[in-house]
Amino acid sequence: MTLETTPKRSRRLTATLRRVPLAGWACALVAGLSALTWSLVTPPFHVPDEVSHFAYAQYLAETGDLPRENGDLSYSPEEQTALHFTDFYLVIGEPSGRPPWAQVQERALENAPKADRVGSGNAQSATNNPPLYYALEAIPYHLAGGSGLLDRLMFMRFLSVLMASVTALAAFLFVREVLPSTPWAWTAGGLAVALQPLFGFISSGVQADALLYMSSALLFVALARAFRRGLTPARGAAIGVATALGIFSKITFLGLVPGAVLAALLLAWLGRNTPARQAVWRGAALATGIVVCAGALYVGSNVLLFDRPALPGAIGSTAQASATASVAPAADAPASHPGGVRERLVYIWQLYLPRLPFMSEQFPGPNPTSNVWLSGWIGRFGWLDTAWPDVVYRWARWALVLLAGLAAFATGRSLLRDGAWRARWPELLSYAALAIGLLVLIGLASYRAREDGDFGFQQARYLLPLLPLYGAAVGMAARAFGCWGPPVAAALVVAAWGHDVLAQLLMVSRFYG
Amino acid sequence: MGIQGSGRAVAVTLAGALVVVLAVLVLALSDRDVHLAGTNNVLDSYPVAELQAGDELCERFETVPGDAAAVRLSVAPGPSGVGAPLSVRILGRKRVISHGQRPGGWTGESVEVPVREVSHTITRTRVCVTNRGEAPLTLRGYGVEPARLGFTLRGDEVDQQIRLTYLRAEPESWWSLAGVVAHRFGLGRGELFGGWIVFAWLAGLLGMGVAVVMLVLRKARP
Numbered sequence: 001m002t003l004e005t006t007p008k009r010s011r012r013l014t015a016t017l018r019r020v021p022l023a024g025w026a027c028a029l030v031a032g033l034s035a036l037t038w039s040l041v042t043p044p045f046h047v048p049d050e051v052s053h054f055a056y057a058q059y060l061a062e063t064g065d066l067p068r069e070n071g072d073l074s075y076s077p078e079e080q081t082a083l084h085f086t087d088f089y090l091v092i093g094e095p096s097g098r099p100p101w102a103q104v105q106e107r108a109l110e111n112a113p114k115a116d117r118v119g120s121g122n123a124q125s126a127t128n129n130p131p132l133y134y135a136l137e138a139i140p141y142h143l144a145g146g147s148g149l150l151d152r153l154m155f156m157r158f159l160s161v162l163m164a165s166v167t168a169l170a171a172f173l174f175v176r177e178v179l180p181s182t183p184w185a186w187t188a189g190g191l192a193v194a195l196q197p198l199f200g201f202i203s204s205g206v207q208a209d210a211l212l213y214m215s216s217a218l219l220f221v222a223l224a225r226a227f228r229r230g231l232t233p234a235r236g237a238a239i240g241v242a243t244a245l246g247i248f249s250k251i252t253f254l255g256l257v258p259g260a261v262l263a264a265l266l267l268a269w270l271g272r273n274t275p276a277r278q279a280v281w282r283g284a285a286l287a288t289g290i291v292v293c294a295g296a297l298y299v300g301s302n303v304l305l306f307d308r309p310a311l312p313g314a315i316g317s318t319a320q321a322s323a324t325a326s327v328a329p330a331a332d333a334p335a336s337h338p339g340g341v342r343e344r345l346v347y348i349w350q351l352y353l354p355r356l357p358f359m360s361e362q363f364p365g366p367n368p369t370s371n372v373w374l375s376g377w378i379g380r381f382g383w384l385d386t387a388w389p390d391v392v393y394r395w396a397r398w399a400l401v402l403l404a405g406l407a408a409f410a411t412g413r414s415l416l417r418d419g420a421w422r423a424r425w426p427e428l429l430s431y432a433a434l435a436i437g438l439l440v441l442i443g444l445a446s447y448r449a450r451e452d453g454d455f456g457f458q459q460a461r462y463l464l465p466l467l468p469l470y471g472a473a474v475g476m477a478a479r480a481f482g483c484w485g486p487p488v489a490a491a492l493v494v495a496a497w498g499h500d501v502l503a504q505l506l507m508v509s510r511f512y513g
Numbered sequence: 514m515g516i517q518g519s520g521r522a523v524a525v526t527l528a529g530a531l532v533v534v535l536a537v538l539v540l541a542l543s544d545r546d547v548h549l550a551g552t553n554n555v556l557d558s559y560p561v562a563e564l565q566a567g568d569e570l571c572e573r574f575e576t577v578p579g580d581a582a583a584v585r586l587s588v589a590p591g592p593s594g595v596g597a598p599l600s601v602r603i604l605g606r607k608r609v610i611s612h613g614q615r616p617g618g619w620t621g622e623s624v625e626v627p628v629r630e631v632s633h634t635i636t637r638t639r640v641c642v643t644n645r646g647e648a649p650l651t652l653r654g655y656g657v658e659p660a661r662l663g664f665t666l667r668g669d670e671v672d673q674q675i676r677l678t679y680l681r682a683e684p685e686s687w688w689s690l691a692g693v694v695a696h697r698f699g700l701g702r703g704e705l706f707g708g709w710i711v712f713a714w715l716a717g718l719l720g721m722g723v724a725v726v727m728l729v730l731r732k733a734r735p
Contacts, residue, residue: 026728030721037717040710043701086701090554096678097554100701102576102634109701150703187732191725486519487526490729494527497725498534501718505541505687512697513548513690 021183024172027190031168031203034195034500035161038204041507043099044150045088046382047205048461049125053134054153054206055079056123061138066131066306067123076119082149085109092383099511109150126208128312130298132248133208153206160210164203167210167467168194170217174468175475177224178427185475188489192474193467195496197379197503202461208250209461215246216256216465220434223263226283227427230276231267236283239264240290247294251311255441256465257291259434264288266426347450348443351458368458374400376460379503384459386510407473410480435466523733527726542687550679551578557587557653561673562666564644566597570652571641572664572675577603577610579633580693582682584613585625586642586675589651594620597646601626604639617646622653623678630682640677652676 045051055075059067091097140155172190179185203210219242226235246253264284271280302308350362378396380387415421442462449457478489584601600614613628644650652675657663660672699708
């Protein structure tokens with residue numbers, strides 16, 4: 001890169017950002033406000049696994065080193081002190097427990113002896129995560145370095161809030177690419193994502209998932225642009241950078257990689273006979289090269305610099321508290337013996353879909369489709385210890401099913417019209433591969449967790465990397481109403497806002513009422 | 514539907530949806546219930562004490578919150594399933610701060626004993642429960658170390674605590690509880706993020722709603 005090209009590229013980036021419709025920025029603002037309000041309403045460490053993610057970030061910020069698994073399960077003395085004085089372990093998973101309500105507890109917390117910020121270096125469930133999110137969190141951590149731990153935690157939460165804004169913006173841009181002829185659907189899809197309560201809640205905490213959601217949304221929009229406008233070196237680089245970001249954010253992202261590879265292959269194949277095929281090849285090569293380099297860098301630094309396994313960890317794990325608080329062991333506690341490939345496949349199938357007659361029963365208790373994924377999407381907050389009344393789940397699940405049905409109907413109708421599917425099947429196949437890859441990875445991790453005796457593994461938040469598809473589905477569902485689409489979309493968006501606000505009031509009743 | 518008609522339909526639908534959502538919010542916030550004044554956050558996982566007729570158990574080092582007007586005890590139902598009469602005393606260093614009793618005949622896994630309302634939060638008190646019936650009473654709670662932090666029963670220091678939940682006096686709506694909630698909101702948040710965050714939170718929720726409405730109306734404009 002020469003000195004002359006840098007300002008040129010900078011101008012191009014500025015021009016690209018200027019081309020983003022105002023509605024896109026508004027969606028980002030709404031997502032930011034949603035995550036910000038969630039961060040204010042949620043007591044410290046009550047976002048799932050926030051204790052571990054904070055511990056990782058603190059250890060990295062203080063020592064410049066990555067955490068490692070060791071026999072010592074305690075966090076830094078400073079964090080342990082904060083957890084003790086906020087009654088953390090007596091409140092998570094215990095719906096009748098409450099955080100400090102009395103001034104005397106507040107004073108005890110303020111007067112607690114200053115404790116060491118560096119512990120043994122074990123960040124429990126976050127230990128094996130890639131370091132990018134935590135390295136970024138070191139910035140607010142140090143900016144607020146002179147203040148107490150709870151203040152630093154809040155500043156760190158704001159970085160996740162910022163990531164939520166980018167995620168919603170990317171979701172808006174994705175819907176714009178996949179439904180270019182329906183501008184109102186972009187706004188509806190973007191706002192549906194921005195106001196999704198589970199997304200706002202998880203993105204309100206110190207949680208590496210925030211970066212995972214952001215990078216997967218960026219990958220979706222990068223792929224959509226390449227499918228709609230053709231693969232170029234710049235778009236290939238965007239796909240590669242989004243994928244690399246994801247790999248450095250959380251191992252869960254590996255579930256999206258097969259879909260991204262398939263998409264790159266299909267993009268190259270689609271461009272094989274075009275005049276710009278050289279640019280297409282260069283774009284595909286650039287995407288592949290960036291991802292391979294990022295993967296090699298990650299594996300190499302783990303082994304050579306940080307003395308860790310080449311690819312440590314897997315999809316996030318639930319702590320004991322959430323395991324006991326969510327799905328009771330009896331609910332899905334059949335065969336816990338190791339199984340073969342067939343049993344794994346049967347397990348993964350039933351994790352998401354109804355059991356077929358020839359399949360052995362994997363979930364004799366409550367059906368996970370309805371009780372984990374649909375209900376979880378409607379919302380379980382805190383460490384899965386804050387839930388809506390049953391009647392809300394009963395009705396809202398049907399609303400989600402209706403939404404999915406309308407989206408499927410409108411998509412089918414749109415694809416069949418004038419043979420549109422012929423032009424768009426590679427794109428749709430790629431999105432399906434991205435989704436299936438993630439679902440399979442979650443299924444395999446869940447199966448492994450069950451073998452290890454952890455029956456509370458599945459959580460709807462693991463599906464949030466697919467938020468852009470959710471945004472598109474909301475847009476498509478409204479399109480099913482034809483010329484009544486815009487009013488229906490307006491009603492859906494207001495309902496989404498109401499859902500978000502009521503979910504936060506649920507937190508108020510759980511922690512302050 | 515024409516562009517003009519579509520814009521009008523969006524505005525009308527938006528207004529209708531807002532009315533419905535706001536009505537649900539108002540209904541939810543107007544729901545009246547007896548709310549907590551506080552809890553000692555002891556898990557009630559195990560039966561930790563059996564009180565025979567006339568026995569008194571005293572939980573020590575309790576922080577009794579202001580506005581507490583009843584004490585809820587976690588109990589294990591006896592063989593008959595019908596609870597014995599109980600009394601509760603809240604003791605300061607030199608005097609009885611509050612007391613109350615509950616006649617027998619109650620059922621279930623918890624029992625609430627009304628006491629004289631405590632005006633302000635009191636720390637390091639003793640909360641004593643007396644079984645005034647004939648049948649034994651089993652209380653639930655959790656272990657604690659060392660034993661001096663636990664309760665006393667028949668003169669012994671026991672390394673267990675009982676779960677105590679303190680309730681406010683009357684059923685209240687969230688509207689009337691707003692001041693209390695606002696106070697609680699700012700506790701345990703650090704030095705910079707105190708009581709003001711509840712206002713930031715409300716402003717954020719409102720801002721979100723305004724942004725959504727403006728955005729939808731802007732998109733609907735012909």
